[in-house]
Amino acid sequence: MAVALRPKRQASRQPASPRLASRWAALLATAPLWAGACAKVHVERSLRVQPMEKARESAEERGVGAKVEGKRDGGQVHVQVHAVRRCQTVKLQRAEGFERTTRVAVGHSLTMQWAMGGLFFTSGAGIAAWQWTHPTPPATDGLVAPDRSRSTWLQAGAIGAIGVGLLVGSLWQQLGLGTSERSLGVRELRREGRVRDCGPAPPGAARVRLTLPDGTSLQADVDAEGRATLALPEDVEARMQETDRRGTLEVLGDWRSQTRIGL
Secondary structure, eight states: OOOOOOOOOOGGGOSOOHHHHHHHHHHHHHHHHHHTOSOOEEEEEEEEEEEOSOOEEEEEEEEEEEEEEEEEETTEEEEEEEEEEEEEEEEEEEEEEEEEEEEEEOTTHHHHHHHHHHHHHHHHHHHHHHHHHSOOOOOSTTOOOOOOHHHHHHHHHHHHHHHHHHHHHHHHHHHHOEEEEEEEEEEEEEEEEEEEEEEEOOOOOOEEEEEOTTSOEEEEEOOTTSEEEEEOOTTHHHHOOSSOOEEEEEETTEEEEEEEEEO
């Protein structure tokens, strides 16, 4: 009666086994969680303006306004209104705008990404080299020996691919660090100054208003010569405040004409 004998295991002749590759894969898969391998880049943007000519200054009219004066005379306030032209100083200048972008790596995150990429690539290459130099032993006595080389090659390729991806990403981010500028085109900058009186204007119809310290409002129409008279109430002294005996005189519709007069 023939008895089949089991072939002796060849494990002792192999310096390592594919299980080592599986352990390496598990170890490397958790390494980014320990080190935070994903690089962080801080981006800061600002605007830079490059003048292309000297500023050109001009005055633009802003319509007709009024300048008002008033003086108390007993129980009346005599008002004089002067029509004036209003002008505004404007500065124009052609300039080119640039958007400046500055990118800097946060802490040592980019360095860690480089290190993790190198570790993954080296590990994948090491597993592949081990598999190349330690092929699966041939079958013995006609029995089929288990072939785990395919799984090992896949693990080596996956780990190496992760390393290549991290290295390529690190290189891309490294090249993007620093300061760069992007032109926004040429535009005409406009800066407006304050509105001021710039000369007399033909008189026109107007109505003046005097507001007393207690809030009482008195109004009168201005004649062709720009004069008006406001009659104060008989108890005007009682309406005054000891700390402020002034009223606000203005031409209706022109807040710039407001002025304070003593009563």
